[in-house]
Amino acid sequence: MGLRSNVFLLCALLFFVCLTKLSLHSRYPNIEKLIKKDGEFYVDSPSCKMPKMDPFSEDIMQFFKRKEFKECSTDNDLVISQFDPKLRQYRIHIDENTADKLLKNVGNATIKCEYHVIGRNKSAFIPDNDFSFSGPKPLIKSLLVPKDIDFIIVQCFAVNAKKELELLQENAFLFVQDRLDNKTDNLGGGRPDEESKPNVIILGIDSTSRLNLRRSMPKLLEFLERPGWFEMQGYNKVGENTLPNLLAILTGNAEEKSLLEGKFRRSSFINNLNYIWRRFKKYGYMTAFGEDCAQINTFNYQKPGFKNQPVDYYLRNFINALEANLKTRRDFGNVFCLGRRLSFRYIFDFAKQFMQRFQSKAPIFGLFWSNSFTHEDFLGATALDRVFWEYLLVYDALGLFERSIVLVLSDHGYRYGVTRRSATSGYLEERLPMMFIYVPPWFRARYPQYVENLKRNRNRLSSSFDLHMTLHHLLQLNVTSMSDFSPSLQASQCKECQSLFFELPYNRICSQAGIREKWCSCEPTQTVTDSKHTRKIALEVVRQMNQHLEDRNLTKLCENYSLKMVLHMDRKMPVTDESVEDDERHTYIITFDTWPKSAHFEATVQWNTQKESLNMNVDEISRLESYNEYSKCTKDPIIKKYCICIPFK
Structure with missing residues (x-):
């Protein structure tokens, strides 16, 4: 009897395995081509199935090509900046050997150098979009930079008989000035115990998925796989573009409702948000924020930015001044070179100086963000790989x-272009950005339970709201559970989100991580092949888009749409019995082209099969190509996505 029972159990088990495989293949047609051989899912729980896609699949590699990295200049620096640790001041000086070489090319001439001081124009209507620029001041051989100067541009000319012949070289310098002299708490005994107040550094690269990291930046990935690093493989974005995803990290609220209501057009609104760096400041931290590519900065694109400087060390006005005054070179779709240096280097040199100035004096919190390589071109990451890697070696x-x-x-993966239009993995690439967290040896020794939780959380569903709570946790590492957190610290948009140093729920669903249905990567999809069905839904989507234009009084500004073609439609498949749709209502992801201008869209919609009715939010629709050229008639970031401006508007 025992033998028969064992045989029965074995047969039942085999039947269950076969049934599971059958179910999996029905949800993921062509799964063998899409999923890596070493495992099927980033997250594999009863309520979340996040497929592990192959970064090197044929459908993406046909567009993949490594880009060559080109420095902005290869000549030697004529003016050099150094920090004097005894005086705790910067000194700039003219390099005589370089000067002699440059002067040989212009005949009988001498060198004349002068500098302009860059500052924040506090009286400007929009201070974040302006800068102050002093008149020329002479630089004779060297200058001990006064502590009240943060940024300068230096120009050196070849002159003959007081007549300027030509500009030999132009350079810009930033100085993270040590202004701790008059502060009290942190100076008495030097820097506080780093185990109670560790430095917190965030290094961000725009539009980079965890898949494209593997495809494009092998050297960086190798560094990020060293001991102490933990990759959150189930990290899912919570909003469309940079702003909501960064706000979720920095404030605990993606503020998408505020975006829809146009509140971000007022600088007072942006200033009044409760940024995490303010809490770090209260705990004695020095704070910094730098971002390249001024025109598309997170808080400034179609928005007024900060009226008051938000952190102790802020790079916005410096980058503005450089883009306005230096010769620029564009590459990968963005301002790439500012004079003789990469815009990227200004940001990551800023980070290096910030670390150097305070590593023995005060704890630091810094956010350093780059758009220049990756915002417009997913291949730009291939040129960035070595540069980023070299900076990490310097920091080390x-x-x-x-x-x-x-x-x-x-913040997210690449949102438009070939990865979204043609690659099968594009939908997931957009929603699954890279996210790594490093904890030093002393942390691993002192908090082994937190390290174990990081290991478990690598393959749990997580979001930037969890990251927000992790930042709060770093200011109170002695707490033992989320119940020890003050309710006032909880992420306002995700009350169930928690620090990554605590174990995330195994059976977590997207709503518990603050991730809306549109961005959720937990549900498998099945391609719909019934062309009549897909066209019927697409026509209703376009009809509702046109109705939305009418409801928002945009018909005199924006063209009406007509359907050109349906490119693809997937149906989201329920993962658990609890999430099964009713028989009448199904969720679809549909991509389609419209006239005019062959605009390319993606929408997540609910379709009632019995009533043949559609439920969708037009404001949540995604545009899968760059649309700025056709949407210049409006500055509203939401309307821009679906407005094709009527000519001459």
């Missing part, structure tokens, strides 16, 4: 990784 040599919690992350 400075001791950053001995005393700091470091985050290397992105």
